[in-house]
Amino acid sequence: MPAPATRKRTVAAVHAAPVFMDTGATVDKAVALIERAGREGIDLLVFPETFVPGYPYWIEAYAPLDQQGADAAYAGASVEVPGPEIARVRSACRRAGTGVVLGVSERLESTRTCFNSQVFIDPDGTLLGVHRKLQPTYAERMVWAQGGGATLRVFDSALGRIGGLACWEHTMNLARQALVAQGQEIHAAAWPGLSTMAGFEEVADVQIDAMMKTHALTAQAFVISAGNPVDRTCLDWMAANLGPQKHIAEGGGWSAVIHPFTQYLAGPHTGPEERFVTAEIDLDDLNAVKVWVDSRGHYARPEILGLRVDHRPLWHDETNHRWPMAPGDDGPATTDGTD
Numbered sequence: 001m002p003a004p005a006t007r008k009r010t011v012a013a014v015h016a017a018p019v020f021m022d023t024g025a026t027v028d029k030a031v032a033l034i035e036r037a038g039r040e041g042i043d044l045l046v047f048p049e050t051f052v053p054g055y056p057y058w059i060e061a062y063a064p065l066d067q068q069g070a071d072a073a074y075a076g077a078s079v080e081v082p083g084p085e086i087a088r089v090r091s092a093c094r095r096a097g098t099g100v101v102l103g104v105s106e107r108l109e110s111t112r113t114c115f116n117s118q119v120f121i122d123p124d125g126t127l128l129g130v131h132r133k134l135q136p137t138y139a140e141r142m143v144w145a146q147g148g149g150a151t152l153r154v155f156d157s158a159l160g161r162i163g164g165l166a167c168w169e170h171t172m173n174l175a176r177q178a179l180v181a182q183g184q185e186i187h188a189a190a191w192p193g194l195s196t197m198a199g200f201e202e203v204a205d206v207q208i209d210a211m212m213k214t215h216a217l218t219a220q221a222f223v224i225s226a227g228n229p230v231d232r233t234c235l236d237w238m239a240a241n242l243g244p245q246k247h248i249a250e251g252g253g254w255s256a257v258i259h260p261f262t263q264y265l266a267g268p269h270t271g272p273e274e275r276f277v278t279a280e281i282d283l284d285d286l287n288a289v290k291v292w293v294d295s296r297g298h299y300a301r302p303e304i305l306g307l308r309v310d311h312r313p314l315w316h317d318e319t320n321h322r323w324p325m326a327p328g329d330d331g332p333a334t335t336d337g338t339d
Contacts, residue, residue, distance in 0.1 A: 007283035009159055011044040011186070012037065012276040013226035015255035015269050020054040020233040023077045027052060027085045030102065031092040033276075038096025042278060043123065044159050045100050048228035048253070049166050049190035050116055052085065052104045053077040057230065058238050059139040060197055061247040070241055071143060075112045078105035081119055081130050094125030099159050101188035103166065103226075105144070106130065109317055116144045118164045118190055120155050128155040133166045134175055148314025154182035160283050164188030170211040178309045180219045180295045185283055187215055191227035193252030195270070205270060208254045213262040220260045220289050222281045227253035229272045257281070260289045 014033060019025035030051065037045050049055055058070050079085045081104070093100050099122050106117035116133035132147025152175060154163035163179040164187060170176065179187070189212060194204035208225065216223040229252050238245060256267030257279035265279035293299045313319045 007160075009043045009186075009281050009283070010041055010278065011046070011222070011224050011257060011281055012042050012278040013224050013255040013257060013267070014045055014047045014051070015226065015229070015253055015277055016048070016051075016274040017228050017231040017234065017253075018051050018054040020231070020237050021073065021077055022233075023053045023079065023085065026054065027088055030089055034089065034092040034096050034098055034100060037098045037276070040276070040278075042098055042276065044162075044186070044224070045098055045276075046164075046188040046224040046226045047100065047102045047190065048226045048255075049103045049192045050105045051102060051228060052079055054234060055192035055228065056105075056143050057192070057197075057234060057248045058242050058245075059142055061238065061245040062242050064142060066242060067142065070238075072112075073241070074105065074143060075107060075114055078107040078114045080109055081106050081117065082127060086119060086127065089119075090121055090125040090127060093121050093123060097123045099123045099157060099162075101162065101164055101190075101224075103190040106132065108145075108315060113145050114143060115147055116140065116166050117147075117151075118166060118188060120157070120162060120164070120188075122158050124158070128157060128162075129153060131164055131166075133169055134172065135169065137168045146314075148312075148318065149178075149310045150313045150318040152178050152309060152311070154179055154184045157186075160185040162186045162188060164190065166190045167192065167194075170215060174307060174309075176215055176219065177295075177307050180221075181307060181309075183296055184219055184221045185286060186281075187219060187221045187223045189215070189223060189225040191225065191254060193228055193230045195254065196230045196249045196252035198247040204252075205254045205268070209256075209268065212256065212258055216258045216260050217262050217293075218295060220286055220293065220295060222260060222265075222283075223256075223258040225258070226255050226277075227270075229253035229270075229274070231272065260286060
């Protein structure tokens with residue numbers, strides 16, 4: 001009899017900064033990282049929050065009326081999904097044989113409205129779908145619109161059942177439970193460099209650590225958490241376009257791979273050094289974990305506790321959306337995760 005297919009995967013959080021506000025150069029960097037991952041035998045890469053074209057740190061550092069030009073430039077630097085930039089990433093995934101969860105600022109087709117999104121791509125280049133952050137946090141509301149339940153999905157990937165959330169979405173316990181209810185096995189968490197923000201120096205990494213371990217245990221899922229450090233391209237861009245500021249510093253970021261029983265498999269790694277935070281995970285470990293706690297099964301208590309999730313489309317491009325094939329793909333187009 002043939003040997004059973006392995007459930008082991010090599011995964012990595014990308015602890016790296018974009019070429020801030022340079023969409024083309026940042027996509028070049030993402031493609032190079034994917035190609036490197038392929039050479040290193042990495043099955044899945046998780047990128048930080050809005051890696052393309054970078055997290056708009058100026059929203060935390062300047063008065064709203066001073067940000068209008070930067071906000072307009074940010075919408076212009078954002079990408080459509082699908083679109084030419086995502087096609088390049090998909091082709092890189094296919095060549096490398098590496099799956100990707102890529103954080104992007106996604107621009108709604110034919111509008112200037114943007115979302116804080118995660119793009120899910122299989123190792124063969126198939127575009128599985130997109131998750132749009134449900135609730136932009138604090139000043140993020142000036143840049144991004146609210147996502148809807150249509151993109152609160154777990155995707156059937158060749159690597160396992162993968163879903164994700166961005167940043168403080170992890171405080172939304174019912175959003176996390178929505179992923180649990182869909183049988184999530186691998187969780188992609190995307191973060192900016194919060195610990196460099198004024199007032200967050202001592203608490204940001206502690207908060208992220210707590211939220212990531214909480215989701216690992218309560219979802220019984222492997223968590224891959226990727227955070228980008230702030231680099232000079234970001235600080236220099238803000239200084240040149242908005243003037244001096246004292247609220248954001250260089251460095252930061254928090255990246256790790258966490259087992260469902262909350263031990264670190266890799267990391268946590270913080271600071272300006274860019275690297276892959278790499279670990280091997282074994283999805284068969286979930287069988288033993290779920291003997292103790294199974295949040296979709298014997299620990300659910302559905303006769304007492306219930307969850308309602310509205311998966312109806314919110315935005316005009318979320319209805320019956322079919323993703324086109326990446327150049328060189330042989331298989332059929334796939335839907336965005338809806339049944």
